[in-house]
Amino acid sequence: xxxxxxxxxxxxxxxxxxxxxxxxxxxxxxxxxxxxxxxxxxxxxxxxxxxxxxxxxxxxxxxxxxxxxxxxxxxxxxxxxxxxxxxxxxxxxxxxxxxxxxxxxxxxxxxxxxxxxxxxxxxxxxxxxxxxxxxxxxxxxxxxxxxxxxxxxxxxxxxxxxxxxxxxxxxxxxxxxxxxxxxxxxxxxxxxxxxxxxxxxxxxxxxxxxxxxxxxxxxxxxxxxxxxxxxxxxxxxxxxxxxxxxxxxxxxxxxxxxxxxxxxxxxxxxxxxxxxxxxxxxxxxxxxxxxxxxxxxxxxxxxxxxxxxxxxxxxxxxxxxxxxxxxxxxxxxxxxxxxxxxxxxxxxxxxxxxxxxxxxxxxxxxxxxxxxxxxxxxxxxxxxxxxxxxxxx
Amino acid sequence: xxxxxxxxxxxxxxxxxxxxxxxxxxxxxxxxxxxxxxxxxxxxxxxxxxxxxxxxxxxxxxxxxxxxxxxxxxxxxxxxxxxxxxxxxxxxxxxxxxxxxxxxxxxxxxxxxxxxxxxxxxxxxxxxxxxxxxxxxxxxxxxxxxxxxxxxxxxxxxxxxxxxxxxxxxxxxxxxxxxxxxxxxxxxxxxxxxxxxxxxxxxxxxxxxxxxxxxxxxxxxxxxxxxxxxxxxxxxxxxxxxxxxxxxxxxxxxxxxxxxxxxxxxxxxxxxxxxxxxxxxxxxxxxxxxxxxxxxxxxxxxxxxxxxxxxxxxxxxxxxxxxxxxxxxxxxxxxxxxxxxxxxxxxxxxxxxxxxxxxxxxxxxxxxxxxxxxxxxxxxxxxxxxxxxxxxx
Numbered sequence: 176x177x178x179x180x181x182x183x184x185x186x187x188x189x190x191x192x193x194x195x196x197x198x199x200x201x202x203x204x205x206x207x208x209x210x211x212x213x214x215x216x217x218x219x220x221x222x223x224x225x226x227x228x229x230x231x232x233x234x235x236x237x238x239x240x241x242x243x244x245x246x247x248x249x250x251x252x253x254x255x256x257x258x259x260x261x262x263x264x265x266x267x268x269x270x271x272x273x274x275x276x277x278x279x280x281x282x283x284x285x286x287x288x289x290x291x292x293x294x295x296x297x298x299x300x301x302x303x304x305x306x307x308x309x310x311x312x313x314x315x316x317x318x319x320x321x322x323x324x325x326x327x328x329x330x331x332x333x334x335x336x337x338x339x340x341x342x343x344x345x346x347x348x349x350x351x352x353x354x355x356x357x358x359x360x361x362x363x364x365x366x367x368x369x370x371x372x373x374x375x376x377x378x379x380x381x382x383x384x385x386x387x388x389x390x391x392x393x394x395x396x397x398x399x400x401x402x403x404x405x406x407x408x409x410x411x412x413x414x415x416x417x418x419x420x421x422x423x424x425x426x427x428x429x430x431x432x433x434x435x436x437x438x439x440x441x442x443x444x445x446x447x448x449x450x451x452x453x454x455x456x457x458x459x460x461x462x463x464x465x466x467x468x469x470x471x472x473x474x475x476x477x478x479x480x481x482x483x484x485x486x487x488x489x490x491x492x493x494x495x496x497x498x499x500x501x502x503x504x505x506x507x508x509x510x511x512x513x514x515x516x517x518x519x520x521x522x523x524x525x526x527x528x529x530x531x532x533x534x535x536x537x538x539x540x541x542x543x544x545x546x547x548x549x550x551x552x553x554x555x556x557x558x559x560x561x562x563x564x565x566x567x568x
Numbered sequence: 569x570x571x572x573x574x575x576x577x578x579x580x581x582x583x584x585x586x587x588x589x590x591x592x593x594x595x596x597x598x599x600x601x602x603x604x605x606x607x608x609x610x611x612x613x614x615x616x617x618x619x620x621x622x623x624x625x626x627x628x629x630x631x632x633x634x635x636x637x638x639x640x641x642x643x644x645x646x647x648x649x650x651x652x653x654x655x656x657x658x659x660x661x662x663x664x665x666x667x668x669x670x671x672x673x674x675x676x677x678x679x680x681x682x683x684x685x686x687x688x689x690x691x692x693x694x695x696x697x698x699x700x701x702x703x704x705x706x707x708x709x710x711x712x713x714x715x716x717x718x719x720x721x722x723x724x725x726x727x728x729x730x731x732x733x734x735x736x737x738x739x740x741x742x743x744x745x746x747x748x749x750x751x752x753x754x755x756x757x758x759x760x761x762x763x764x765x766x767x768x769x770x771x772x773x774x775x776x777x778x779x780x781x782x783x784x785x786x787x788x789x790x791x792x793x794x795x796x797x798x799x800x801x802x803x804x805x806x807x808x809x810x811x812x813x814x815x816x817x818x819x820x821x822x823x824x825x826x827x828x829x830x831x832x833x834x835x836x837x838x839x840x841x842x843x844x845x846x847x848x849x850x851x852x853x854x855x856x857x858x859x860x861x862x863x864x865x866x867x868x869x870x871x872x873x874x875x876x877x878x879x880x881x882x883x884x885x886x887x888x889x890x891x892x893x894x895x896x897x898x899x900x901x902x903x904x905x906x907x908x909x910x911x912x913x914x915x916x917x918x919x920x921x922x923x924x925x926x927x928x929x930x931x932x933x934x935x936x937x938x939x940x941x942x943x944x945x946x947x948x949x950x951x952x953x954x955x956x957x958x959x960x961x
Contacts, residue, residue: 242931245891447840448888476890477938478881488871492882495841497869498638538635545870 176557180208181532184216186524188540191218196530199557203526214559216534219551220543222506223524224286224531225483226513229414229442229467230276232290232309232319233302234258236267237472237481238275245477251358251385255327258474259297270305276471277309279481281317282561284533284550287519288317289442289467291324291351291381291414294342296332303342316555318519322381324351329368330359336368343376352382355394362397370401379410379518381442384418387450391418395430402437409438412516414467416441419457420450427452431460440516443508444469444486445493454494454504465516466490466508483509484535484547491544502541530557569950573601574925577609579917581933584611589923592950596919607952609927612944613936615899616917617679617924618876619906622807622835622860623669625683625702625712626695627651629660630865630874631668638870644751644778648720651867652690663698669864670702672874674710675954677926677943680912681710682835682860684717684744684774684807687735689725696735709948711912715774717744722761723752729761736769745775748787755787763794772803772911774835777811780843784811788823795830802831805909807860809834812850813843820845824853833909836901837862837879838886847887847897858909859883859901876902877928877940884937895934923950 179196195202236243247257292306310319323342329335352369355362373380402411419427440463441452457464466486471479491505514522521529532554537543553561572589588595629636640650685699703712716735722728745762748755766773795804812820833856834845850857859879864872884898907915914922925947930936946954
């Protein structure tokens with residue numbers, strides 16, 4: 176692999192410097208750059224490749240020629256049922272969909288993705304198989320984690336547990352779970368299955384927890400108890416965790432203290448329309464909180480974008496982050512905190528980190544977040560993979 | 569003025585048709601198009617020019633070469649004081665700022681703007697003079713309403729009332745007001761001055777009401793009492809009206825019923841981080857609710873964009889509008905409802921309406937909102953004024 180010297184770039188908006196990439200990694204300052212290909216950064220901002228910490232690559236219609244008219248009902252169960260029926264009816268191709276979406280993410284600077292992928296008795300494990308194929312296709316360009324996700328629940332549809340087991344055996348990286356009370360109606364049985372599969376396959380857990388208030392807090396406590404009992408410190412993510420946005424601050428802080436102790440992280444999409452865990456109190460408590468789009472243009476929602484700077488902006492808006500130092504926290508949610516929460520290694524701009532890099536024209540990190548300028552260059556593992564938002568061959 | 573025939577366009581995402589513009593207005597179907605300049609719309613979506621219902625053209629640093637680092641404190645009064653001192657120190661030029669911002673709005677398809685403009689004992693009426701000059705510069709291309717806005721309050725800074733009076737005499741269109749309890753500390757005196765100026769100058773009122781809960785509801789009641797007493801039906805806007813997002817639904821509906829009866833409209837920025845009046849209950853009650861950015865890249869906030877499709881998206885996200893028919897309501901907030909709430913005449917796509925038009929590549933209205941595609945063409949008063957986001961000479 177050719178070395179790459181980026182001249183006159185401003186890491187994280189700091190002073191201009193040269194950055195050398197050697198063997199796919201960032202070289203220590205002072206390393207001899209002889210023979211390296213040289214790119215003039217023109218004083219652009221240099222950022223680490225972005226991290227999408229919670230999406231659903233398998234569901235999107237992003238790449239499809241027809242607009243999907245959304246007429247879905249207001250409840251979560253409406254969306255679950257509508258989607259499963261739509262998938263069966265249209266034979267939506269999760270392989271083509273996930274590959275198109277992953278490539279769109281890469282073109283916009285995202286080099287690591289955690290994707291939940293539906294496992295249910297209607298589609299079986301085929302969506303997982305398709306996204307595993309996308310993971311292989313993107314290997315060396317983009318890291319994709321696959322969560323075997325029981326979107327339609329485990330308990331109400333016999334055979335789902337075996338399908339999850341099979342999905343994990345074939346290579347899914349993480350065991351998913353879903354609203355143990357509100358959807359599954361039997362939190363102990365649901366979570367025992369989820370954590371049982373994690374123990375069996377030695378894999379981490381990521382539970383969708385939309386439940387609000389005291390019900391959500393109760394489910395969260397059950398998750399924390401099992402994390403402790405199985406010594407799964409640092410191996411559990413709670414996605415959404417809306418309950419942390421609407422219990423009292425005292426109740427929230429008790430939960431956050433336990434999450435910090437157990438290394439349980441939070442994935443947030445920072446939705447504008449409901450209570451959410453706020454970034455500042457989570458960080459103050461020592462809890463890793465990171466960002467994701469959730470679904471992008473699917474039967475659930477037409478919103479979302481493969482641009483993690485836009486997600487950082489939405490996180491900033493949801494948290495009322497106006498100061499430059501606060502907006503840096505929003506960016507952290509789609510970069511270093513995402514890597515930490517998902518367990519992506521060798522992340523960052525320090526010497527030895529994998530050279531996943533993004534160049535944008537911006538005067539400051541805050542401007543990059545609020546303006547979301549075109550990606551002039553994306554580097555993955557030391558190779559230039561996109562220019563001006565377009566993937567190279 | 570040359571007539572303009574737009575061939576093969578889809579008004580509001582409906583079936584393809586041809587639209588003829590004659591004498592600056594949309595001609596009735598079947599009008600003879602002989603002699604008209606012809607533009608091929610290639611099946612693009614045709615939308616009415618957008619309406620920015622609440623912004624602050626005078627405050628922005630959008631056009632400035634240096635990034636403004638935001639280090640402001642958390643309270644509204646911190647932002648008010650910081651801004652006034654910054655303006656005095658930097659001699660920020662509200663003329664150049666407002667003109668650059670207005671032009672950026674036009675390039676993105678916005679042909680009507682309501683701008684609040686600061687009047688205070690530090691800057692006097694100079695910001696109003698500057699934005700009135702911008703209004704003149706843009707005449708025939710873009711309608712700009714100027715609100716004489718006491719951003720630093722009236723009661724605590726002697727002389728502000730006379731300055732507002734002078735600003736209205738020199739051509740400001742609307743009397744502004746600000747948090748009668750929380751900032752002004754004497755709601756009756758404040759509102760009597762605001763409505764007194766409105767009565768004297770025969771001009772409408774637009775009050776910034778950030779106050780939440782029962783305090784905000786009380787101030788709103790005082791506004792409604794004065795609207796009724798002065799027979800100012802249809803002449804009053806309450807901006808923000810956060811209180812309508814956190815009183816009980818019963819209390820809210822009592823207030824909305826009175827607002828509907830008095831034709832008092834609501835301007836919302838739909839911020840993600842606080843309670844807001846939701847679009848659906850306002851519309852159900854018969855209250856006009858419309859959208860705006862508030863400030864764009866100023867000392868208050870680095871966020872915002874002269875793209876009203878982005879604001880429509882943020883309104884959609886804040887209101888959890890996912891269905892196509894719901895997203896049409898978000899678009900209405902930056903189009904017809906904005907025109908109605910602000911009193912911009914001859915608005916729309918019907919025959920006889922002023923031909924303010926936007927062409928975008930989108931399969932549906934919902935897609936235009938969630939994707940915010942480039943503006944391929946902007947027409948103002950029947951003339952093509954921008955292509956691909958760039959103003960023509």
